[in-house]
């Protein structure tokens with residue numbers, strides 16, 4: 001099994017030293033940088049927006065993986081693409097027009113990702129899988145870092161991976177929430193290919209070594 005791509009989430013980074021924290025993740029070999037954008041409506045928390053993305057872009061060549069936790073996500077696609085996003089993830093639950101928003105993302109040249117909450121079944125994705133570049137399965141309720149992994153989500157990852165294989169599709173399967181050196185292995189075995197990790201990386205004594213550990217335990 002080839003290694004998983006690691007996406008450190010800057011939600012748990014030191015906001016007073018963001019550039020430094022991002023550079024640490026790049027030097028440690030993290031292929032992605034996960035950027036959680038929250039509006040205080042879709043989720044009960046506020047984080048940051050496009051100016052942070054723009055400010056970080058010159059300091060990293062990583063894949064900027066923007067996880068939009070906002071109402072009216074269609075209003076932010078062009079702005080984020082312009083600011084330097086590579087992947088834009090939109091919640092299935094955030095819009096009645098998910099198909100259109102995914103098309104809108106692809107039109108900007110970014111990779112389109114659909115995200116599902118823990119309470120949303122994989123079956124809603126059936127008619128989207130030919131359009132998307134990635135699916136993000138939330139393994140906690142969205143809104144906050146540092147929550148406990150929901151083991152019930154593993155069966156959803158397996159189900160999605162089975163459909164992916166049956167239909168011979170190539171989208172990434174990303175997991176987000178409660179990822180550590182144990183849960184990442186369970187997710188990998190279930191079929192996940194990209195793992196977001198926030199508090200496990202940035203609340204550790206040595207974030208660089210922690211990213212390397214996540215690579216090691218998943219086979220890199």
Ligand code: DX5
Pocket residue numbers: 009010011012034036067140141142143144145146147176177178179196197198199200
């Ligand atoms: C939660 C965010 C996550 C968060 C993960 O809504 O989407 O990306 O940063 O944090 P941990 O890894 O601490 O669960």
Ligand code: ZN
Pocket residue numbers: 009034035036067176196
């Ligand atoms: Zn996230």
